[in-house]
Amino acid sequence: xxxxxxxxxxxxxxxxxxxxxxxxxxxxxxxxxxxxxxxxxxxxxxxxxxxxxxxxxxxxxxxxxxxxxxxxxxxxxxxxxxxxxxxxxxxxxxxxxxxxxxxxxxxxxxxxxxxxxxxxxxxxxxxxxxxxxxxxxxxxxxxxxxxxxxxxxxxxxxxxxxxxxxxxxxxxxxxxxxxxxxxxxxxxxxxxxxxxxxxxx
Amino acid sequence: xxxxxxxxxxxxxxxxxxxxxxxxxxxxxxxxxxxxxxxxxxxxxxxxxxxxxxxxxxxxxxxxxxxxxxxxxxxxxxxxxxxxxxxxxxxxxxxxxxxxxxxxxxxxxxxx
Numbered sequence: 001x002x003x004x005x006x007x008x009x010x011x012x013x014x015x016x017x018x019x020x021x022x023x024x025x026x027x028x029x030x031x032x033x034x035x036x037x038x039x040x041x042x043x044x045x046x047x048x049x050x051x052x053x054x055x056x057x058x059x060x061x062x063x064x065x066x067x068x069x070x071x072x073x074x075x076x077x078x079x080x081x082x083x084x085x086x087x088x089x090x091x092x093x094x095x096x097x098x099x100x101x102x103x104x105x106x107x108x109x110x111x112x113x114x115x116x117x118x119x120x121x122x123x124x125x126x127x128x129x130x131x132x133x134x135x136x137x138x139x140x141x142x143x144x145x146x147x148x149x150x151x152x153x154x155x156x157x158x159x160x161x162x163x164x165x166x167x168x169x170x171x172x173x174x175x176x177x178x179x180x181x182x183x184x185x186x187x188x189x190x191x192x193x194x195x196x197x198x199x200x201x
Numbered sequence: 202x203x204x205x206x207x208x209x210x211x212x213x214x215x216x217x218x219x220x221x222x223x224x225x226x227x228x229x230x231x232x233x234x235x236x237x238x239x240x241x242x243x244x245x246x247x248x249x250x251x252x253x254x255x256x257x258x259x260x261x262x263x264x265x266x267x268x269x270x271x272x273x274x275x276x277x278x279x280x281x282x283x284x285x286x287x288x289x290x291x292x293x294x295x296x297x298x299x300x301x302x303x304x305x306x307x308x309x310x311x312x313x
Contacts, residue, residue, distance in 0.1 A: 023232060030227045038225055048228060055235050056242065129218035136215075152219040180216065187212040195204075 007071050014062045026055055029072060032155055033079045039149045040083035042134055050086060054079045073163045076156075080146055080164060091138070136186045140179055143167075147175035148183070 013021035033054050038047035057078055065074060137145050143165065150161045151172075162172045228234075297303050 026232050026235060030231050031224070034227055034231075035224050039219060039222065044225060047225065048231070051231070052235050052238060056238060059239055060242075126218055126221065129215045130222070133215050133218050149219070152222075183216060184212055187215050188208055191208045191211045 008067075011062075011065065011067060011071055015065075022059060025058070025071075025075075029075050030055075033075060035153060035155070036076055036079045036150070037083045039153055040080070041086060042130055046086065050082045051079065053082055057082075069163060073160070076160075077164050077166075080150070084142055084146070087138070132187070132190065133183070136183050136190070139186065140182060144175050144179040144182065147172050148179035151176050 010021055010025065014025065030051065034047050034051045037050040037054075038044065041047050041050065054075065058075055065071070069077070137148070140148070146165060147161060150156050150164065151158070156164075158169055158172050162169045165172065167175075
């Protein structure tokens with residue numbers, strides 16, 4: 001994996017505790033980290049919070065960074081891991097609240113997003129589609145979901161996705177292909193059942 | 202458009218929903234917030250770190266001392282047993298005399 005001398009210099013400065021180097025690092029990567037998290041979480045607030053955690057982790061563990069990968073790859077890998085962690089945490093919470101509600105202990109606070117159907121506002125329609133897609137993505141394996149979501153962010157090449165996921169280029173292509181197939185099936189089922197567009201996935 | 206075509210159309214549109222996502226711009230105070238969190242983290246972790254540092258020195262030192270004392274005791278015991286019965290016997294009788302172990306329990310209690 002090719003690392004530029006600039007990258008090496010920056011890592012050296014970061015390891016020596018340079019605040020200026022850390023600021024440069026944050027300012028260089030913050031937008032890509034936020035946008036990566038946003039594609040997983042679909043919420044600006046969550047994406048910014050997770051991005052903050054990502055840079056905190058970078059700050060805390062830069063001394064342990066062994067430079068086996070590019071610095072940027074390492075940072076984006078943390079961003080993906082943290083986003084998936086939050087999604088898993090939310091899923092657990094949802095399961096718990098469902099369990100509580102079925103035991104009559106508590107009302108379900110959060111419902112799976114429902115389609116509003118036929119709204120003329122295309123932005124809102126796209127947002128709804130994103131939520132439907134997100135719900136379908138939730139049922140995929142983590143590696144398929146990661147490969148698919150990152151492939152939808154034009155900033156990443158397939159090779160970068162492979163580096164972030166620590167796998168080969170062909171494996172990434174296969175994961176994306178399988179993810180698309182699986183999503184097509186799930187979405188077709190969804191639209192078949194909800195022709196009127198008023199029910200949740 | 203047939204029902205099947207309509208569903209396929211919806212599926213394709215939904216799969217493409219993430220293609221046109223507008224990129225988010227970072228909050229201008231992103232670094233400021235991050236910096237505040239780092240400072241807060243360092244403030245709360247510092248006493249813990251220093252305590253951990255102190256323990257890091259004390260614990261190994263105590264462990265080394267304990268091992269040294271044990272080794273010395275073992276050495277002392279074996280050294281004593283190797284030096285022959287004479288010295289050992291005299292040391293034992295001196296010890297018994299010192300603590301009045303040769304007297305019967307009654308005399309030991311009532312003597313004073």
